[in-house]
Amino acid sequence: xxxxxxPGAADSGQSDNDGMRYLDSGMRRLVTVYLPLTxxxxxxxxxxxxxxxxxxxxxxxxxxxKNYSPFWVWDPTMRHINYLLFETSYPHWxxxxxxxxVAATAIALACSVFAAYAIERLRFTGSRYVGLGIxxxxxxxxxxxxxxxxxxxxxxxLYDSPFALILTYPTFLIPFCTWLLMGYFRSIPFExxxxxxxxxxxxxQILTKITLPLSVPGLISxxxxxxxxxxxxxxxxxxxxxxxxxKTVPVGVLTELVRSDVYEWGSLMAGALFGSLPVVIxxxxxVEHYVSSMTGAVKE
Amino acid sequence: MQKPNAIAxxxxxxxxxxxxxxxxxxALEGRNTLGGLFxxxxxxxxxxxxxxxxxxxxxxxxxxxxxxxxxxxxxxxxYEALWDDTVFWLAVFxxxxxxxxxxxxxxALGLWLALLLNxxxxxxxxxxxxxxLPWVVPTVLSAIAFWWIYDxxxxxxxxxxxxxxxxxxxxxxxxxxxxxxxxxxxxxxxRGIPFVAITLLAGxxxxxxxxxxxxxxDGASSWQRFRYITLPMLTPIIAVVMTFSVLFTFTDFQxxxxxxxxxxxxxxxLMATLSFQRAIPGGQLGxxxxxxxxxxxxxxxxILFSYFGLQRRRWxxxxxxx
Numbered sequence: 365x366x367x368x369x370x371p372g373a374a375d376s377g378q379s380d381n382d383g384m385r386y387l388d389s390g391m392r393r394l395v396t397v398y399l400p401l402t403x404x405x406x407x408x409x410x411x412x413x414x415x416x417x418x419x420x421x422x423x424x425x426x427x428x429x430k431n432y433s434p435f436w437v438w439d440p441t442m443r444h445i446n447y448l449l450f451e452t453s454y455p456h457w458x459x460x461x462x463x464x465x466v467a468a469t470a471i472a473l474a475c476s477v478f479a480a481y482a483i484e485r486l487r488f489t490g491s492r493y494v495g496l497g498i499x500x501x502x503x504x505x506x507x508x509x510x511x512x513x514x515x516x517x518x519x520x521x522l523y524d525s526p527f528a529l530i531l532t533y534p535t536f537l538i539p540f541c542t543w544l545l546m547g548y549f550r551s552i553p554f555e556x557x558x559x560x561x562x563x564x565x566x567x568x569q570i571l572t573k574i575t576l577p578l579s580v581p582g583l584i585s586x587x588x589x590x591x592x593x594x595x596x597x598x599x600x601x602x603x604x605x606x607x608x609x610x611k612t613v614p615v616g617v618l619t620e621l622v623r624s625d626v627y628e629w630g631s632l633m634a635g636a637l638f639g640s641l642p643v644v645i646x647x648x649x650x651v652e653h654y655v656s657s658m659t660g661a662v663k664e
Numbered sequence: 665m666q667k668p669n670a671i672a673x674x675x676x677x678x679x680x681x682x683x684x685x686x687x688x689x690x691a692l693e694g695r696n697t698l699g700g701l702f703x704x705x706x707x708x709x710x711x712x713x714x715x716x717x718x719x720x721x722x723x724x725x726x727x728x729x730x731x732x733x734x735x736x737x738x739x740x741x742x743y744e745a746l747w748d749d750t751v752f753w754l755a756v757f758x759x760x761x762x763x764x765x766x767x768x769x770x771x772a773l774g775l776w777l778a779l780l781l782n783x784x785x786x787x788x789x790x791x792x793x794x795x796x797l798p799w800v801v802p803t804v805l806s807a808i809a810f811w812w813i814y815d816x817x818x819x820x821x822x823x824x825x826x827x828x829x830x831x832x833x834x835x836x837x838x839x840x841x842x843x844x845x846x847x848x849x850x851x852x853x854x855r856g857i858p859f860v861a862i863t864l865l866a867g868x869x870x871x872x873x874x875x876x877x878x879x880x881x882d883g884a885s886s887w888q889r890f891r892y893i894t895l896p897m898l899t900p901i902i903a904v905v906m907t908f909s910v911l912f913t914f915t916d917f918q919x920x921x922x923x924x925x926x927x928x929x930x931x932x933x934l935m936a937t938l939s940f941q942r943a944i945p946g947g948q949l950g951x952x953x954x955x956x957x958x959x960x961x962x963x964x965x966x967i968l969f970s971y972f973g974l975q976r977r978r979w980x981x982x983x984x985x986x
Binding site: 404409412415418426427434474479481482483488501505507510513515532534539542592596613614618633635647 | 694695696698699700702703704705706707709710713714716717718720721724729773776777780781783785791793794795796797798800801802803804805806808809810812813815817818820823854857858911912915916917918921922936939940943944949952953956957959960963967
């Protein structure tokens with residue numbers, strides 16, 4: 365029972381107290397729980413619904429609300445999607461985003477595993493302050509860093525190259541992943557490592573043979589989060605990338621599909637829809653994963 | 665879950681100490697070298713691409729660097745210029761307004777949604793997964809959807825309100841100063857609610873049911889249970905969530921850049937978007953950096969506020985700060 369009504373209250377004979385009445389009245393529950401929840405769900409989901417149906421609407425239905433109800437599509441068309449796939453650089457952007465996100469995530473994960481293990485388990489002198497520093501690094505927003513980074517990227521000759529993004533994304537991924545993995549390592553019992561130490565294992569063996577296999581769920585969570593964050597990144601990609609074929613999906617959709625006079629809402633929405641799908645799909649795996657890691661994958 | 669483990673570990677270490685001297689001392693010797701070695705990759709990336717740019721940004725704020733020309737040190741001139749710049753002060757005002765209004769709504773609605781999700785519901789897991797969608801989807805892409813929803817002529821909201829009979833003409837969502845501010849705040853709240861709600865939901869589930877049982881036996885109303893149990897127990901997590909929410913709202917860039925680019929007539933320019941506009945399209949890197957640096961005091965005070973708030977909280981609850 366995870367609700368507010370305590371089961372014990374029924375035995376106490378106080379069946380007329382407020383808590384019980386609150387639950388027993390179906391009508392009241394409808395008004396206080398289901399109605400607001402429905403409104404929340406509709407408001408939270410409507411933009412996606414609108415995005416999805418606009419992507420399939422023929423142009424003449426797009427703005428003709430008199431003859432076609434705007435909330436549905438008659439004769440859905442693939443024209444916008446065809447346009448997106450074959451007449452724009454969208455496939456390029458999509459590929460770029462995948463490459464950049466995967467590379468940045470890999471770098472960030474590799475760095476974070478060692479950092480988190482060192483801070484959380486080796487507990488070297490001053491590890492607490494390093495941990496705090498990592499946390500503070502997470503709080504430094506990209507909107508403060510992009511100007512000096514743009515200058516650096518330019519000086520390093522990385523301007524307009526995917527490496528500019530692959531190298532800069534870890535700045536916000538590493539603090540986040542380290543922080544997440546520190547929490548995860550903390551949940552792995554000390555005893556396992558101590559047994560291994562007694563048996564003569566080195567720290568490296570402990571990390572690769574004990575800690576990492578046990579933290580696979582944590583690594584996957586960190587990886588998915590890092591991938592999503594890289595996929596969603598905008599300000600660096602907007603600043604450091606110039607040429608159309610090197611852009612990422614969010615930047616490409618916004619800067620290349622919008623022409624000054626005519627808004628191609630159909631293909632814009634299709635671009636937004638397909639740009640959102642990978643993270644949504646990944647995330648739907650993550651939800652189950654999250655649940656399983658919460659219920660205690662490591663209970664030894 | 666944490667405590668018993670730690671105690672058990674302590675007990676084992678204590679028991680195992682005498683025979684284990686040799687490996688323990690060896691491990692202690694290697695601890696700092698190994699720790700340093702393990703920290704190296706992360707530290708290198710963060711120092712080169714985070715700490716150095718942060719310092720470089722502060723330095724740039726004191727120079728007249730433009731794109732393609734290294735700048736000269738000009739002292740506080742950028743800041744003096746900003747001090748007399750009405751657009752800058754408008755951006756500061758907008759940022760504070762945007763952050764405060766959006767945070768209040770995100771907190772109130774997020775807490776409400778968390779309480780609703782904490783009820784007994786059918787398809788609970790599915791509903792929770794759906795609720796998180798606005799937070800998962802790239803901000804720029806959902807902002808583009810909002811852009812279309814806020815269209816001056818074909819806005820679906822205007823159309824619906826006209827059908828109901830509440831208004832006669834389409835609302836000019838992004839063309840009018842007040843409307844534009846309200847519209848971008850609404851879009852930001854829409855995106856921020858799920859994060860607040862799901863985090864607070866996690867907090868709600870850690871509150872022991874026995875507290876509610878005891879309160880109900882004592883005749884507490886549902887409002888009293890919320891006010892005297894839920895809210896105090898939730899305070900630490902509320903502090904963390906709202907600090908993050910305030911920081912990310914304050915430094916927001918994407919939503920404004922997509923929806924209004926700071927318009928109409930700078931009415932929705934935030935400090936981040938103004939900094940971008942002056943630095944990248946405008947080419948005035950020094951001035952843009954100065955605007956970005958001007959955000960730091962605000963961020964720092966928000967962080968310190970929550971840090972010391974949390975510290976006190978932890979001490980009150982008798983926990984040691986690990």
